Amino acid sequence: MDQPEHAVAAVTHPDPYPYYAELVAKRPFQRDDTLGFWVAASAAAVTAVLTSELCRVRPVSEAVPKALVGTAAGDVFGRMVRMNDGAYHVRLKPSVSATVAMLDPGLVARHADAAAQTLVAELEPGIHPARIGDFAFRLPPYVVGALLGLAPDGLPAIAASAGDFVRGLAPGATADEVDRGAGAARALVQAVRTLPRFWQSYEATAALLGNTLLALARHAHVRELLARDAPALRAVVAEVARHDAPVQNTRRFVATAGGVAGQAMKEGDTVLVLLAAANRDPAVNDDPARFEPARRERRTFTFGFGPHACPGETLAVTIAAAGVARLLATGVDPERVAASYTYRPSANIRMPRFN
Numbered sequence: 001m002d003q004p005e006h007a008v009a010a011v012t013h014p015d016p017y018p019y020y021a022e023l024v025a026k027r028p029f030q031r032d033d034t035l036g037f038w039v040a041a042s043a044a045a046v047t048a049v050l051t052s053e054l055c056r057v058r059p060v061s062e063a064v065p066k067a068l069v070g071t072a073a074g075d076v077f078g079r080m081v082r083m084n085d086g087a088y089h090v091r092l093k094p095s096v097s098a099t100v101a102m103l104d105p106g107l108v109a110r111h112a113d114a115a116a117q118t119l120v121a122e123l124e125p126g127i128h129p130a131r132i133g134d135f136a137f138r139l140p141p142y143v144v145g146a147l148l149g150l151a152p153d154g155l156p157a158i159a160a161s162a163g164d165f166v167r168g169l170a171p172g173a174t175a176d177e178v179d180r181g182a183g184a185a186r187a188l189v190q191a192v193r194t195l196p197r198f199w200q201s202y203e204a205t206a207a208l209l210g211n212t213l214l215a216l217a218r219h220a221h222v223r224e225l226l227a228r229d230a231p232a233l234r235a236v237v238a239e240v241a242r243h244d245a246p247v248q249n250t251r252r253f254v255a256t257a258g259g260v261a262g263q264a265m266k267e268g269d270t271v272l273v274l275l276a277a278a279n280r281d282p283a284v285n286d287d288p289a290r291f292e293p294a295r296r297e298r299r300t301f302t303f304g305f306g307p308h309a310c311p312g313e314t315l316a317v318t319i320a321a322a323g324v325a326r327l328l329a330t331g332v333d334p335e336r337v338a339a340s341y342t343y344r345p346s347a348n349i350r351m352p353r354f355n
C-alpha cells in the first residue's frame with residue numbers, strides 16, 4: 001500500500017501507521033517543507049510541544065479564524081476553553097474539568113444507554129448500516145444534552161445544531177456552511193448557556209465509536225473477548241483510542257521564538273502534533289502495533305497532554321461504549337459493515353463512513 005503523501009493526508013489514509021512508525025523512528029521532530037509545518041511524531045517531541053510555554057493553541061494574530069470573525073459562531077469560538085490560552089483559559093479550565101469530573105459515572109452510562117436505545121429505534125442501524133454514521137454523530141450531543149438537563153424532545157434539534165455548528169467551523173467550510181454554523185451557534189447558546197464548553201464531544205466521540213466497530217471487524221481475538229466478557233468493551237474502546245486515534249493530530253503555533261524539543265523555532269511557526277503517532281511510540285507503549293485491551297500502563301496522547309488536556313476522556317469512552325453495545329445488541333455485524341467504508345475527509349479526525 002502507498003504511504004500517505006504527508007502527515008495531514010495520513011489522517012484519512014487506509015493505514016497510516018507504518019508511516020507514523022517511520023516518523024517516530026527517523027524523523028521524530030522535523031520541518032516538513034511540503035506542508036510548511038513542523039511535525040512532532042515521537043512521544044518525547046509531542047510531550048515537549050504540548051507543554052512548551054512558547055506554543056499556543058491559536059496563531060497569535062488570528063485568535064478567531066478569519067471566516068468566523070463577526071459571526072455568532074466566531075463569538076462562541078472566542079469563548080471556548082478549547083481554543084484559548086492565557087488568563088481566560090486558566091480561569092475557565094478548572095471549572096470545566098471539575099464539572100465533567102463531578103458527573104456520576106452510573107448516571108452517564110444510563111443516559112448513554114437510553115440515548116443509544118432511542119436512536120436505534122429511530123434509525124434502525126441494524127437494518128440500514130449506512131445510518132451508523134448518523135447514529136454515531138447524534139449520540140454524543142444527545143447524551144451531553146441530557147446531562148445538561150435538556151428535555152428529550154429538544155435533543156434532535158440540539159444534535160442537528162451541533163452538526164451544523166461543527167461543519168461551519170471546519171477549515172474549508174463553504175460560505176453556506178459558515179452561515180448555517182452561525183445560525184446553529186445562536187440556537188445552541190440559547191438552548192444551553194454552557195454548551196460552548198461541550199460541543200467538542202461531537203465529532204471525536206462519534207469517530208471513537210466508528211473506529212471501535214472497525215477494530216471489532218479487524219481483530220477476531222477482540223470479538224472472542226467480548227463474547228465471553230461483555231464489560232471488557234470499555235477496555236476495548238480505551239485501546240481503540242490509543243491504537244486508531246479518532247483525533248489524529250492537533251496544532252500549536254509558536255508565539256515567541258525559542259527552542260522546543262531541541263529545535264530552534266521562529267515566531268509564527270506552526271507545529272502539527274501527531275498524537276496518533278506518539279500513541280505508537282515503542283518508547284512509551286510496548287509492541288505498540290498490537291491491539292491489546294488488557295494493556296498495562298497504556299500511554300494515550302489522543303486526548304492531548306499538559307495544560308490543554310481533554311477533560312472529557314471518561315465521558316467519551318462511556319458514550320462510545322454504550323453506543324457500540326447497543327449497535328451490537330441490535331444486530332449490527334462489525335465485519336459486515338466494515339466490508340465497505342471510506343474515511344470522511346478531515347485534517348484531524350479519523351472517522352469511517354460505512355457504505
Ligand code: HEM
Pocket residue numbers: 057081082083084093096100197198200201202204205208246247250251301302303304305307308309310311312313315316317
Ligand atoms: C473521543 C472523544 C474525544 C477526544 C479524542 C478528545 C480529544 C481532545 C484533545 C486532543 C484535546 C486537546 C487539544 C489540544 O491540546 O490541542 C481536547 C481538549 C478538550 N476536550 Fe476533548 N476529546 C474528546 C471528547 C470530549 C468530550 C466528550 C468533551 C466534553 C466534556 C471534551 C471536552 C474538551 C475540552 C473542554 C477541551 C479543552 C481543554 C483545554 O483546552 O484546556 N472532549 N480534547
